[in-house]
Amino acid sequence: MLLQAVLLLFVVRRSAAQFPRQCTTAQSLLQKVTINPTYCILVTPPGPNGSLPVFANASYYDVFVWMHYFASQRKDDSTGPDYAHEGAGFLPWHRLFLLAWERTLQRVSGDLTLSLPYWDWRDAENCQVCTDDLFGAYQLSELGPVSSGSIFAAWQITCTRDAEYASQGMFCAGKGEGPLERRPGTHDRFHSPQLPSSEDVNYCLNMSEYDVFPFDRHANGSFRNLLEGFADPQNGHTSNFSTMHNAVHIFMNGSMSSVGSSANDPIFIVHHTFTDSIFEEWIFLHNANEMDLPSQGATVGHNREDFMVPFFPLVRQAEGMLPANTFGYSYDIGDNQLFWDIFFPSLLSSAQQAWPWIICSFIIGAAISLAVCGIVKRVFHKNGAKNNTPDELQPLLPKKEQSYQ
Ligand SMILES: [Cu+2]
Numbered sequence: 001m002l003l004q005a006v007l008l009l010f011v012v013r014r015s016a017a018q019f020p021r022q023c024t025t026a027q028s029l030l031q032k033v034t035i036n037p038t039y040c041i042l043v044t045p046p047g048p049n050g051s052l053p054v055f056a057n058a059s060y061y062d063v064f065v066w067m068h069y070f071a072s073q074r075k076d077d078s079t080g081p082d083y084a085h086e087g088a089g090f091l092p093w094h095r096l097f098l099l100a101w102e103r104t105l106q107r108v109s110g111d112l113t114l115s116l117p118y119w120d121w122r123d124a125e126n127c128q129v130c131t132d133d134l135f136g137a138y139q140l141s142e143l144g145p146v147s148s149g150s151i152f153a154a155w156q157i158t159c160t161r162d163a164e165y166a167s168q169g170m171f172c173a174g175k176g177e178g179p180l181e182r183r184p185g186t187h188d189r190f191h192s193p194q195l196p197s198s199e200d201v202n203y204c205l206n207m208s209e210y211d212v213f214p215f216d217r218h219a220n221g222s223f224r225n226l227l228e229g230f231a232d233p234q235n236g237h238t239s240n241f242s243t244m245h246n247a248v249h250i251f252m253n254g255s256m257s258s259v260g261s262s263a264n265d266p267i268f269i270v271h272h273t274f275t276d277s278i279f280e281e282w283i284f285l286h287n288a289n290e291m292d293l294p295s296q297g298a299t300v301g302h303n304r305e306d307f308m309v310p311f312f313p314l315v316r317q318a319e320g321m322l323p324a325n326t327f328g329y330s331y332d333i334g335d336n337q338l339f340w341d342i343f344f345p346s347l348l349s350s351a352q353q354a355w356p357w358i359i360c361s362f363i364i365g366a367a368i369s370l371a372v373c374g375i376v377k378r379v380f381h382k383n384g385a386k387n388n389t390p391d392e393l394q395p396l397l398p399k400k401e402q403s404y405q
Contacts (some may be wrong), residue, residue, distance in 0.1 A: 010325070011102070011115035013277070014332040016129050016270045019117040027109045028266050029151060031060035034108060039312075041066040043173045058174040060108055062158055064101050068263040069159035069172050070310050080299050081216050083309035085259060087302035088211040088294055090228050091279045092320020094272050096308060099327050101269065115329060118273035121248055122198045127184035127267075135267050138182055145179035155180045157255055157264035172260075180265055181254035192242040192250040200233035200244060205282055207236055210292035215302060223282055227275065245275045277331040280324045290318035 035057050044054035058066060071084035071093065081087035084094065102116045119129045129135050136150030146152050156176030165171055207223040215222075217230040218238055225231050225238070229246025232239040242250045248271050249256050256265045282288065293304040300306060307314045324330050 011113060011329045012332045013115045013118055013273055013329060016117035016119045016134060019134070027105055027114065028061070031105060031108050032062070032155060034060055036060045036063045039063050041174050042070075042171055044170050056173050058158075060104055062174050064097070064104075065157075065159050065261075065263045066172055066174055067097065067310055068268075069162075069260045071308075072162075072259040073171075075300060081302060082259070083301040086217045086228070086230070088215045088224060088298045089302035089306070089308065089317045089320070091224055091276070092293070092317050093308050095276050095279065095320045095324075095327075096311065096315055098269070098272055098276060099329070100311070102329070116273050117270055118277055118331065119267070119270035120274055121195050121271070122201055124195045127182075127252070129267060129270060130182065130184055135265075135270070136180070136182065138184060144181060146182055152180050152266065155264075157181075157261060159264070160255070160258070160261040162258075162260045182256065182265060182267070183253045184251055185253070187250050187253040187257070191240070192247045194247070195251055196233065196244050196247055201278060203233050203236070204244065204278065205285060207282075208286060210282075210286075210288060211294065211298075213294075213297060215294050215298035227278060227282075245271070273331075276324075280331060283321070283323050288321060290321045293317055293321060 036059060039058075040055045041058045041063060042053055043056050046053045068084070072082045074080065074082045084090060084097075098116060102114075105116070106112045106114050121128075127138075130146075131137050132147055132149040136146030136152045138146055156178065157180050158174050158177055159172035160177045161172075165173075204223060204226050207221065207226060209221055209223060211222045211224040212219050217225065217228075219225040220231070220238055221236045222231070226233060226236055227244050229242050229244040230238055231243065232241070233243055241247075249259075249262060252265065252267065254265070256262045256267060256271075262268050286292075290304055294302075295304050297303070298306075301309050302317065304316070304318045306317050308317060308320070
């Protein structure tokens with residue numbers, strides 16, 4: 001444990017385009033086939049007549065699929081937010097979810113420097129990570145699984161039948177329910193016309209309020225609601241279109257498009273890391289902290305002090321508002337990415353506005369330094385003159401030899 005704490009390095013999440021194939025595929029495969037020895041999944045809740053809950057084993061990967069599926073359940077069959085979506089806790093919840101996944105991946109692979117990659121989907125016209133080298137190619141003419149040339153073609157997905165489990169009074173049991181499906185770009189374009197643009201992201205980042213009442217999909221002028229994808233990136237008002245994060249899920253038109261099963265697709269990870277990187281930029285730009293979360297008034301599971309469902313050990317929503325470096329990770333922001341798009345122009349304009357103050361401060365500082373130097377010099381000069389005795393001038397010579405003559 002101590003060794004792990006010492007070796008827990010600061011990791012940098014990089015673009016999936018730079019991610020070596022071996023890491024993307026081999027580590028994903030490893031966690032898909034290895035049974036998680038620490039956690040199992042809840043299949044049947046305890047009954048009212050005292051019957052015990054039923055649990056099942058699942059792979060490392062499928063435990064995360066199940067967690068996301070379980071968090072997508074709605075309390076008491078309400079139509080409002082679930083435990084992780086359509087509410088103020090959407091971003092903190094997914095931040096901690098990815099972090100737990102990243103650390104699990106590091107542990108399973110034995111490589112503590114491993115980090116989750118991201119897919120920068122701004123201005124994309126197609127799924128750039130849908131290649132057999134990365135997450136699996138596809139053919140528009142064929143409906144169904146990802147390309148047989150992809151390592152993910154053999155994956156069996158799970159937790160896809162919400163209604164069926166609910167009708168049986170059960171939860172997802174983690175059983176294989178078919179192949180991973182993805183048909184990017186063949187979605188209903190009326191409700192989600194395009195992938196998010198750079199302008200959309202910039203608009204989002206400039207929103208000052210993290211979230212506003214009613215803290216759900218109907219919140220207007222809310223950074224969270226806009227980034228989640230229930231508002232218009234032109235004005236921040238709620239919209240019937242799927243935008244931002246939601247638009248990317250819809251665009252994939254397959255396993256990614258339904259909330260409960262979306263984590264089956266490894267693209268879920270690279271999509272959410274990029275969403276998290278935008279959240280990270282927003283935290284920095286707006287100096288955000290846990291006080292930006294509502295203390296009350298949001299759906300259960302989304303308030304500041306609420307615990308994230310179904311995390312164990314328990315984690316408060318407030319903790320998910322901490323900056324990424326608190327958790328030991330950051331994002332690699334390269335050319336044409338968020339630093340140059342957002343930070344640099346704002347730093348430049350701040351510097352332009354502040355230059356008279358900077359020059360004034362420099363002149364005043366220089367004047368004060370000169371004055372202090374002058375005073376110090378005078379004091380030393382006086383003291384030097386006062387102590388200028390023959391003893392000090394030639395301290396190593398005996399009194400009678402205090403001259404070289
Ligand atoms: Cu989610």
